[in-house]
Every structure is written in structure tokens, then in C-alpha cells.
Amino acid sequence: MITRPHVLSLSSGRRTPTPGGxxxxxxxxxPVDSFEVRDPGPKHGGLGSGVVGDEIGNPKHHGGALQAVYAYPREDQEYWERQIGRPIVPGGFGENVTTLGVDTTHARVGELWRVGDVVLRVEVPRIPCATFAAHMGEPRWVRRFTEAGRTGAYLSVVAPGTVRTGADIEIERPDHDVDLLVLFRALTGDVAAAHRVVEAGVGHPDVRAELVESLERRGA
Structure with a gap:
């Protein structure tokens, strides 16, 4: 049975102290029943999260227009539940939107998600960090997450509005085959993947510029 793409749950967070200072x-x-989304502007000097009321712990690496909303599939959380042997509640990866019936790993860069009147655009994958690893409390978490490539999707806000739990997600795919997994591999050092993204001319110009700089620096 094919599950219709929809919003399984929504989550929002406030900054809290971490153990050890x-x-x-x-x-x-x-969990929340609904939230407002808007374009938060630039990562540095902008509003932080694209979800009104949601906070960003480290604005140096998170938030801003290209990381306005974070979505993660429930199906991939179930994969991780089997790997680590314990349950993961929706929102347990720090995602704002837990989806069902959406394959974010192979979501194409730039595809549009229409959720009611709201329009979101797939921009970049999640790059795992030390905060995520500490939150999960699993050995070699960053490496395991990277190897699996089940990154979830960071989304920009094209059309603002209210997102509600249970809402259908209508997906409009662009006419190319560069997905988030390819971009993730490119951003984590895969030279062939980086060339593929750059040559396809997909994604935000700042992301492509970062890849070009990386390739030039490595003489690749």
C-alpha cells in the first residue's frame, strides 16, 4: 500500500542548557498541532528558524533561508530504531516536520512541497554535528549517519503560511536527477558528486560556490 505524502507531526523547540556548560x-x-513558517532571511543577522517560535542553538551553523525548516521521514526514523534498538519519537531528530510517504534521501534539489497554501523548497541535506551526536548518545553517530545517507531535508520557505499536522504534501519535481544524497556526498568530500552538482547547475548559488571552491582547493 502506497502512503500518501503528508505531515505526520510537527515540532518546535526552545534553547535549553546542555550538560557540562x-x-x-x-x-x-x-510536538505542536500547527506552526507558522516564513523566510527567516540570512543565516547571520536574520531571524534564525523559519518556524515562528522555534529557536536555533547555534546560528553559526543552523538556520537562515536555506535551513528554514527541517523535515525528516518517519520511515527513516524507523530504520534507525532498528539500528539502535530503541524508539525514536517524531521530532526526535530535532526535525520540525516529520513526514510520512516522502523519500527525502532522493528528493531532488529544488523540488517544491506544497502544504496547503505553504510552499517549501528542498535545498540542502543535514550535515551531522557534535550536538546531534550528543543528543542521540550513540557511539560513532556522526559516521553512521553519514554512511547511511538518510539526511532528511532542509527546506526554504517560498510561500509563508500555516502548516498543520495531517496536511497533504504535494511534490513538484524539477527536470534533473540530482537528489539530496548526491548533494550530501558532494558536501562531505565526494569529488565525483561535487562535479556532478556543479556541472548540473542545480541548487543555491552559494552551495555551488562552496563546492567549486572545495574542488579548486583540492586541485580536483
Whole structure:
């Protein structure tokens, strides 16, 4: 049975102190029935999260227009439940939107998600960090997450509005075959994947410029 793409649950978080006096984090998000989304502007000097009321723990690496909303599939959380042997609640990866029936791993860069009147655009994959690893408490988490390539999708906000639990997600795919997994591999050092993204001319110009700089620096 094919599951219609839809919003399974929504989550939002506030900054809280981390054990040991580290940087506060908002990764521990709580369920909500609905939230407003808007373009938060630039990562530095903007509004942070694209979800009104959601907070960003480390604005140096998170938030801004290209990371306005984070979506993660329930199906991939179930995969991780089998790997680590314990349950993961929706929102447990710090995602704002837990989806059902959406394959974010192979979502094409730039595809549009229409959720009611809201329009979101797939921009970049999640790059796992130390905060995520500490939140999960699993050995070699960053490496395992990277190897699996089940990154979820960071989305920009094309048309703002209210997102509600249970809403259908209508997906409009662009006419290319570069998906988030390819972009993720490119951003984590895969030279062939980086060339593929750059040559296809897909994704945000800043992301492509980062890849070009990386290739030039490596003489690749």
C-alpha cells in the first residue's frame, strides 16, 4: 500500500542548557498541532528558524533561508530504531516536520512541497554535528549517519503560511536527477558528486560556490 505524502507531526523547540556548560541547544523539540513558517532571511543577522517560535542553538551553523525548516521521514526514523534498538519519537531528530510517504534521501534539489497554501523548497541535506551526536548518545553517530545517507531535508520557505499536522504534501519535481544524497556526498568530500552538482547547475548559488571552491582547493 502506497502512503500518501503528508505531515505526520510537527515540532518546535526552545534553547535549553546542555550538560557540562556547553552551548545551549534547541534540538529537543516538542510536538505542536500547527506552526507558522516564513523566510527567516540570512543565516547571520536574520531571524534564525523559519518556524515562528522555534529557536536555533547555534546560528553559526543552523538556520537562515536555506535551513528554514527541517523535515525528516518517519520511515527513516524507523530504520534507525532498528539500528539502535530503541524508539525514536517524531521530532526526535530535532526535525520540525516529520513526514510520512516522502523519500527525502532522493528528493531532488529544488523540488517544491506544497502544504496547503505553504510552499517549501528542498535545498540542502543535514550535515551531522557534535550536538546531534550528543543528543542521540550513540557511539560513532556522526559516521553512521553519514554512511547511511538518510539526511532528511532542509527546506526554504517560498510561500509563508500555516502548516498543520495531517496536511497533504504535494511534490513538484524539477527536470534533473540530482537528489539530496548526491548533494550530501558532494558536501562531505565526494569529488565525483561535487562535479556532478556543479556541472548540473542545480541548487543555491552559494552551495555551488562552496563546492567549486572545495574542488579548486583540492586541485580536483
Amino acid at each position: 556547553g552551548r545551549p541547544t534547541a534540538i529537543d523539540k516538542k
